[in-house]
Amino acid sequence: MTEEQLTPIEGVNLSAVPTRRQPGPPPPPACGWVERPAPERRGRTVVHDAACRYVVGKGGKELSTLEALDTLMRNGARACHDCDAAAALVPALELGEGYE
Secondary structure (H helix, E strand, O other): OOHOOOOOOOOOOOOOOOOOOOOOOOOOOOEEEEEEEEOOOOOOOOOOOOOOOOOOOOOEEEEOOHHHHHHHOOOEEEEEOOHHHHHHHHHHHOOEEEEO
């Protein structure tokens, strides 16, 4: 809407109305984890930290933390030991052992 299209409303003070578009909300945070096929064996997967050198720029399925934990509970899945995935996710899995 342009300034020419606006008309004042009698008796209404519009001085506090913004005249410029406000910035939108910040973008959602990037997912923290990425699932990629394991290089050593077909049908297996590895969960990496999103900043891991083995996944940056190489694609993969982005995962939330809960999705990463669910993935690691599947047979044939493991956490990468070259990034924070194993250190951060494996202890969380161990806390949940015995609960189903």
